[in-house]
Amino acid sequence: MGTDFIIRPWERELFLGCRRAWDFGAHERQGYEAAQPASFLDLERAVKDALAVYYFPGMWDWNRAIVAPLATEGFAKALRTQRTAYQASTAATLEDDEEAAGWEAASAAGRRMLAAYYDWAPKADKWTTVQVEALFDVTIPDPARPDHGLLAADGRGVLYRLRVDLVVVDKAGRNWIVEHRLCEDGFAELDDLLLDDIALTRSWAWEQGFLGKVAGTIHNELRFPRPDEPGPEAASPSAGAPSTGPDVEWIKVGGRHVRRYNGPWFRRTRIRRKREEIEGAGVRVAEQGRLMARTDLDCYPTPEWSTCRPCDFREPCLALMQGNDPQPALAEHYRPRVRKDFEEGRLGSVWGYVPHRPDQTHVRLNPPPPGP
Ligand code: SF4
Structure with missing residues (x-):
């Protein structure tokens, strides 16, 4: 057991999709992963x-x-x-x-x-880059007492550990959180980007960790061609095609303007965010963190094919559904989760706790000032 109760964005997503899958896979629960990776390629x-x-x-x-x-x-x-x-x-x-x-x-x-x-x-790169791949922990506030950190039932502090793709500052000195998205089925709907909860929670967490205000989120999409399309290299100046550069578009959505750089293969959407959006994301993380840190939580299944199809835990789940013991399946096809949050030699910055020592002790990079 770690010295803190850590919640990661993927664990939060699992929890919101199906509590049983979260119970099988989250580090703070059973902590299993499939022994055979589903894919050789990410x-x-x-x-x-x-x-x-x-x-x-x-x-x-x-x-x-x-x-x-x-x-x-x-x-x-x-x-x-x-x-x-x-x-x-x-x-x-x-x-x-x-x-x-x-x-x-x-x-x-x-x-x-x-x-x-x-x-x-x-x-389209009208910015100065500040951080790439920043991995950091922030304290999740207690929803009942927002100026206090949330505590798990065993007294450990509850932290949110996340990674931000890119932080940039624009010419006016405003901070933006940039999300890279690889699109295999075309670009995202605008509402998908407006409702991007991961981007909003990253914005909230970055403000908590670095005490700077976030002006908004930038969604940087890279699209693969459909099977019947020529690839992006066909339109590339390096292949002899004229350089066109991105077209800039302004989209009015309600009371705000969204700036978009268009292109056939790449698209960048810049969305100013209101305080309510960013702070609301923090309130959601706090409320969900409070539930996840409970020991008496009912981890009921949520069988729904769109959630179950990509689920790694169908086999033990089906055993439970039929009133059987999931342990034989878990012992045969699963293993304790081994992938670490921090990978030695990987580019990026790390702030906060770094759980990568062989003895699993934590190293605090930014020690707090001595308390009373
Ligand atoms: S198979 Fe479906 S119901 Fe079962 S754990 Fe996975 S997501 Fe939940």
């Missing part, structure tokens, strides 16, 4: 690693022509790491499998997409 993770290099604050004033190959190498390194981890956990060699062809195709598609992004982005 393309969005690899693209985010590339963009972390591209927007790394220490290199922001470097010529983009120098940074772009480094970013693409970040993408390639992430894919290699995923492949090695998959092979280690499955004892399979991808070279012998048709998945190897899929891996090569995804690697090539990602490289082409990134090359086109490097052509498109500079005209």
